[in-house]
Amino acid sequence: MKYISTRNASLKVSASQAIISGLAPDGGLFLPESIPTVTPQFIEQLADMDYAARAAAVLGLFLDDFSAQELSDFTAAAYSAAKFPVAGTAPVVKVGDSAYILELFHGPTCAFKDFALQMLPYLLTASLRKNGVDKTVMILVATSGDTGKAALEGFAGVPGTKICVFYPHGGTSNIQRLQMTTQSGDNVMVAAVEGNFDDAQNGVKAIFTDSAYAQELAMHNCILSSANSINWGRLVPQIAYYFSAYCDLLRSGVVKMGDKINVTVPTGNFGNILAAYYARACGLPIGRLICASNRNRVLTDFIRSGVYDKNRPFYLTSSPSMDILISSNLERLLYLLCGGDVELRQLMSALQTEGKYQISGQMLENLQAVFYGGCADEAATAASIQSLYAKSGYLCDPHTAVGVHVYQEYLAASKDSTPTVIDATASPFKFCGSVLSALGQTAATDDFAMFEQIAQASGQAVPSQLAELKHKAERFTQVVQPTEMKAVVSAFAAR
Ligand SMILES: *Cc1c(COP(=O)(O)O)cnc(C)c1O
Numbered sequence: 001m002k003y004i005s006t007r008n009a010s011l012k013v014s015a016s017q018a019i020i021s022g023l024a025p026d027g028g029l030f031l032p033e034s035i036p037t038v039t040p041q042f043i044e045q046l047a048d049m050d051y052a053a054r055a056a057a058v059l060g061l062f063l064d065d066f067s068a069q070e071l072s073d074f075t076a077a078a079y080s081a082a083k084f085p086v087a088g089t090a091p092v093v094k095v096g097d098s099a100y101i102l103e104l105f106h107g108p109t110c111a112f113k114d115f116a117l118q119m120l121p122y123l124l125t126a127s128l129r130k131n132g133v134d135k136t137v138m139i140l141v142a143t144s145g146d147t148g149k150a151a152l153e154g155f156a157g158v159p160g161t162k163i164c165v166f167y168p169h170g171g172t173s174n175i176q177r178l179q180m181t182t183q184s185g186d187n188v189m190v191a192a193v194e195g196n197f198d199d200a201q202n203g204v205k206a207i208f209t210d211s212a213y214a215q216e217l218a219m220h221n222c223i224l225s226s227a228n229s230i231n232w233g234r235l236v237p238q239i240a241y242y243f244s245a246y247c248d249l250l251r252s253g254v255v256k257m258g259d260k261i262n263v264t265v266p267t268g269n270f271g272n273i274l275a276a277y278y279a280r281a282c283g284l285p286i287g288r289l290i291c292a293s294n295r296n297r298v299l300t301d302f303i304r305s306g307v308y309d310k311n312r313p314f315y316l317t318s319s320p321s322m323d324i325l326i327s328s329n330l331e332r333l334l335y336l337l338c339g340g341d342v343e344l345r346q347l348m349s350a351l352q353t354e355g356k357y358q359i360s361g362q363m364l365e366n367l368q369a370v371f372y373g374g375c376a377d378e379a380a381t382a383a384s385i386q387s388l389y390a391k392s393g394y395l396c397d398p399h400t401a402v403g404v405h406v407y408q409e410y411l412a413a414s415k416d417s418t419p420t421v422i423d424a425t426a427s428p429f430k431f432c433g434s435v436l437s438a439l440g441q442t443a444a445t446d447d448f449a450m451f452e453q454i455a456q457a458s459g460q461a462v463p464s465q466l467a468e469l470k471h472k473a474e475r476f477t478q479v480v481q482p483t484e485m486k487a488v489v490s491a492f493a494a495r
Contacts, residue, residue: 001064003030003232006335007345015063016127019120019233020137022226023208027348028341030232031332035281036061040257043284047247051089052079054247055119055240061282062236063123065130074122078237083108083118090115090241092248092421095392099407100254101400102245102421109179110427110463111321112238112272113150119237120151120227121158127233128160138222138493139163140208142201144268145172146321146426148190149179151227156185163227164189164492166200169479172320175430175447175466182472189492190476193485196314198325203485204228213486220493229271230328238275239282245421246284254419255285262420264290264410266403267299268322270329272423277333277370287418292406293375294319299327303373306364309356318381318398318434321426326351337363372414374406381405385438395458398434400424429454429466 003018005011007028013021018030038061046054056072063071079089086106093101107114124137139161141151148165155163165180169192172180180190193200207213208224217224229235242263249255263286265273273291280286293300295315302308310325317323335344337359350357359367376384381398384405389395396404403422410416428435432450436443439457444450448470451462480488 001036001062002033004033005030005341006331007341007348009341014065015232016065016130019123019127019231020131020133020223020225022224022228022231023205027205027209029230029329029331031335032062035278037283039283043243043246043250044257046243047250051084051244052076054244055079055237058240058243059236062239066123066126070126074119074126078118078122083114088248090244092245092252093394095388095394098411098417098419099404100245100249100419100421101394101396101424102241103424104241105397105424105427105430107150108153108465109146109149110430110466111146111150112423112425113146114153115241116229116234116237117147117150117154117227120231120233121154121161123233124225125158125160133223135221135223137161137225138217138489139225139227140204140489141165141227142197142204143167143180144197144321144323145176147228149176149183152180152183152185152188152190155227156183156188158187162187162189162222162492164191164489166191166193166204166485168192168196168200169194171196171316171323173431173433175432175469176320178469178472178474181474181476182469183475189488191485191488192479194479194481197323198314199482200485201228201326201328203482207486207489216490217493222493228328229269235271235275235278235329238272239278242276242279242286242421243284249419249421258285260285260287260418262286262288262290262416262418264292264403264407264420264422266292266319266322266399266423266425268324268327270299270327270333272425274329274332280370281336288410288416289371290403290407290410290420291371291373292403293373294322294381294402295375295377296323296325297375298325299330300373300375302330303367303371306361306367307356307358308351310351311355317378318431319402321399322402333367334359334363337366372410374409376402376405382434382438384408385435386440389439389457393459395428395435395454395460396424397426397428397431398438399426399431401438427463428458429463
């Protein structure tokens, strides 16, 4: 199976080459030339496996230059009980008549990105070996909070790699910041950027597309790669947990083989929901994909109108990992919907020059046949945390709460009672202040005292990976301008 660029369908590379490059040289995103399909038997077999084996089988559909043995070794290591210390790895919890929470936050950083970023180092280092590349890979990450830590946690100490993370100064929670700035490992670098997430992401994109700069790095025997969700190696492990959730619902008798489920995803960069789209396209019985945004509702407006317009105010919200105005992974969906690189290039160049584009009526129809778009402002997010807790005793984080709100709205509007999986993308312990205020409790001023308050309310123990931050020293305190990001990378590469 070959991979092509969204901006040039005649550029063909293998899966491992796509994983090494991250972004295509023309600025496009890699995607498989065709989508593999599965049989009901395939899904039934998965149902009898543990999470790691399910993931290996799903990865095998897409990564045909990796052997089955390699993939099962990698998933066994990435999803071990040491990394994901909870039964089922990605358990499904019933919270309402037809609402099921898919808990994706039991990994090392308490956010769903661990599913991808615990796998990516294995996929990337194996890809380098397969292609005879004997260079240090410099992983560049722009993060709105969770990706940065999850990538650091995945790559710290991995031979042959260096990782450099940029996050928006003041744009993350205090705990998210501490998780990054206390990161151990000799091959890691973290810096805050003056600006918002898009500034950081644009800075990273500019470095990636600067060929003169690539030559400069080559002198240090370094090549660039990305751990952002634009890397196919990030996206493909996420497809697996939708299969796993379906299998769990199958096993518990909520669905029979072939019955549809819906999926609700709190969305930012459009990676997680795109993974659900791929699972659906493979033949996993998924009906609607419910795309939930926070107050930065650029995707809601897009799904409803066909106009993507990033020219609007940018809001910092209680769900900071979704504070995004340019959802990079949407480019892959657009390619699939318009079916050609020519039209796609037109849309992307309009986005570049005018900050907006409009898709055709036919594309909009195809989009709306699958996706429902909705959003939750700050008040609705808080109310949703509160009401889910009051009704079911389940305490969710603000990102998940955005999903819960939009699902409720969809349910009220559509009366569609199909069992629906709502992704819980972060642990409530990562966003204590917002969660406590939603519950009407006075939050302690100290983060670690707040952990105890959340433990009380949820009846869950404080995750040890968060509790231990109290005793760790901050190693990275640098704040830089977007124009200085290149210099940061150069200095780190030369080390
Ligand atoms: C990254 C993130 C999201 C958004 O996911 P995308 O794949 O970027 O759409 C949602 N919630 C949390 C907690 C995240 O870390």
